[in-house]
Amino acid sequence: MDTSLLVIGAGPYGLATAAYARHLGIETVVIGEPMGFWREHMPRGMLLRSGPDWHLDATDVHTFEAYLAERGVDPADVDPIPVDLFIEYASWFQEIVGLRVRPELVTALRRRDHGFEVDLDGGGQLSAATVVAAPGISHFTNIPHRAVAHLPEDRVTHTCFLTEVDRARDARTLIIGGRQSAFEWAALLADAGVDAVHVAYRHDTPAFAPADWHFVDPMIDQTVAVPGWFRRLSTEQRDAVANRFWAEGRLKLEPWLTPRMPEGVVHRHPHTEVTSCVELPNGDIRAELSTGQVLLVDHVVLATGYRADINSVPYLRELPDLETVDGFPVLDEHMQTSEPGLFLTGFAATRDFGPFFGFVRACPAAAQIIVPEVARSLERAASLAR
Ligand SMILES: Cc1cc2nc3c(=O)[nH]c(=O)nc-3n(C[C@H](O)[C@H](O)[C@H](O)COP(=O)(O)OP(=O)(O)OC[C@H]3O[C@@H](n4cnc5c(N)ncnc54)[C@H](O)[C@@H]3O)c2cc1C
Numbered sequence: 001m002d003t004s005l006l007v008i009g010a011g012p013y014g015l016a017t018a019a020y021a022r023h024l025g026i027e028t029v030v031i032g033e034p035m036g037f038w039r040e041h042m043p044r045g046m047l048l049r050s051g052p053d054w055h056l057d058a059t060d061v062h063t064f065e066a067y068l069a070e071r072g073v074d075p076a077d078v079d080p081i082p083v084d085l086f087i088e089y090a091s092w093f094q095e096i097v098g099l100r101v102r103p104e105l106v107t108a109l110r111r112r113d114h115g116f117e118v119d120l121d122g123g124g125q126l127s128a129a130t131v132v133a134a135p136g137i138s139h140f141t142n143i144p145h146r147a148v149a150h151l152p153e154d155r156v157t158h159t160c161f162l163t164e165v166d167r168a169r170d171a172r173t174l175i176i177g178g179r180q181s182a183f184e185w186a187a188l189l190a191d192a193g194v195d196a197v198h199v200a201y202r203h204d205t206p207a208f209a210p211a212d213w214h215f216v217d218p219m220i221d222q223t224v225a226v227p228g229w230f231r232r233l234s235t236e237q238r239d240a241v242a243n244r245f246w247a248e249g250r251l252k253l254e255p256w257l258t259p260r261m262p263e264g265v266v267h268r269h270p271h272t273e274v275t276s277c278v279e280l281p282n283g284d285i286r287a288e289l290s291t292g293q294v295l296l297v298d299h300v301v302l303a304t305g306y307r308a309d310i311n312s313v314p315y316l317r318e319l320p321d322l323e324t325v326d327g328f329p330v331l332d333e334h335m336q337t338s339e340p341g342l343f344l345t346g347f348a349a350t351r352d353f354g355p356f357f358g359f360v361r362a363c364p365a366a367a368q369i370i371v372p373e374v375a376r377s378l379e380r381a382a383s384l385a386r
Contacts, residue, residue: 001115003029004378006128008109008118008315010034010101012056013346014134015090016363019097020058020371021132026378029126030101031118035090037136038083043163043188047080049180049211049254054360056093058367064089080256086360109133110318114381115341118315129381130374132343135313137358140327140347142307144176147274148300155285156277156300159185165192170299174287175199176274177303179206183253185301187260197261198287198295200269208255211248216356220365223353227333227369230354245355269293310348326351334373335366341377343370 007018010032021028033039052075055063067089068075078085094101105121115129141158148156159181171194175182178201186197219241222229230238273290277300280286287295308327316322323330323338328351335343335353345366347358353369356362 001129002126003027003128005130005374006126007132008032008106009134009136011037011134011136012360012363013366015094016056016058017132017345017367017370019099020367021374023059024371024375026375030099031104031106032101033103034094034101035087037138038087041138041160041163042083046083047256048083048086050360056363058364062093062096067092106315108318109315130341130377132345132370134345137306137347139312140306140308142304143302144304147176148277150278151300152279155279156302158302162301165189167192167194170194172196172297173299173301174295174297175301175303177201178203179250180253182303183257185303186266187257190261190265197266198269200272200274200289202273205268205270206251206253208258209252210255211252213248215244216361219354220356220362224365224368231352241354308348335370336373345370
């Protein structure tokens with residue numbers, strides 16, 4: 001085997017898990033573009049919803065706050081946190097823990113002997129006894145096909161692929177969706193000086209109020225302390241967690257967006273569905289709303305979020321025994337899939353471990369849940385080989 005542990009994906013979850021594995025003395029290789037999703041799929045200038053206490057280190061030493069302290073920055077001066085600052089922190093973290101990342105893509109993962117083998121986009125291959133896959137959310141974009149089915153591909157963009165606003169193309173924009181990302185993009189477009197942004201969504205306008213995520217801290221502590229904590233909650237208890245999360249994340253919008261959305265530019269359409277969009281001969285897009293209103297726009301942006309579909313992660317397709325439910329992998333209490341030795345983390349783990357695993361806050365917890373089991377699995381393999 002080329003390595004004991006192969007981590008696929010160098011976002012927050014991949015980096016946190018790999019760093020903790022190295023800390024526990026496990027030979028680890030990481031494949032992926034460091035913070036690739038954050039660099040390529042989050043807009044420049046974006047501000048984070050998370051606080052300064054969210055970090056990547058399962059040992060609680062090389063935290064974001066430690067990074068700020070080393071640079072002599074007062075956390076109050078970087079609130080809300082600019083996305084670039086967190087990317088810089090991740091680079092610092094990677095360096096300080098001595099994590100080398102191979103900036104390649106895994107194109108296929110398959111079983112080989114008692115472990116795994118991967119193909120890399122550069123043409124190479126690697127074998128590993130165990131694998132942690134941290135694919136993030138970019139494969140899971142949720143597209144409302146009915147509304148935009150008749151639009152040419154270049155007239156409609158999911159927020160995941162819209163990091164640079166094009167003043168000419170986006171002069172009059174319709175955003176479908178009404179949560180944080182919809183209003184975040186509305187603010188970015190207004191900042192860029194576009195003529196009009198219409199935001200259409202089926203629900204009430206969320207409240208512009210700061211989110212407070214501290215309620216998740218004890219839940220994440222429980223997840224680490226009690227194996228299988230989340231899955232053993234009753235349906236009502238799990239619903240209560242989901243509702244609390246929903247109330248904080250979905251029913252609130254960050255108040256720092258408000259001054260960036262002038263009324264004459266950003267038009268809100270609550271309780272509204274976009275029923276169809278067609279391109280007219282003169283190039284305008286004609287969008288019909290469920291209210292009967294018709295809008296003429298130049299571009300449609302889908303702020304319609306993400307929906308798990310683990311089969312859409314290309315490199316996992318050669319693992320026929322990977323069990324899934326509702327698009328999520330079935331995971332044991334250590335985030336191990338039905339393919340022994342393969343672990344899946346991050347958003348993919350939210351069904352079995354709770355919604356917090358879609359955010360940086362749970363990165364250290366995920367590492368603490370996975371890595372000791374990786375160590376036990378390697379130990380078992382070593383004793384069988386003796
Ligand atoms: C607009 C927006 C704002 C957000 N704001 C916040 C926030 O404020 N706070 C917060 O905690 N979270 C926020 N999130 C959620 C954030 O995406 C997650 O917290 C975080 O990225 C999860 O980390 P991850 O490692 O699971 O996934 P990712 O960061 O997506 O990392 C996965 C990595 O895997 C790589 N990869 C994919 N396929 C392959 C392959 N075949 N081979 C190798 N590598 C591969 C990708 O390039 C990517 O870098 C936001 C998300 C969005 C979309």
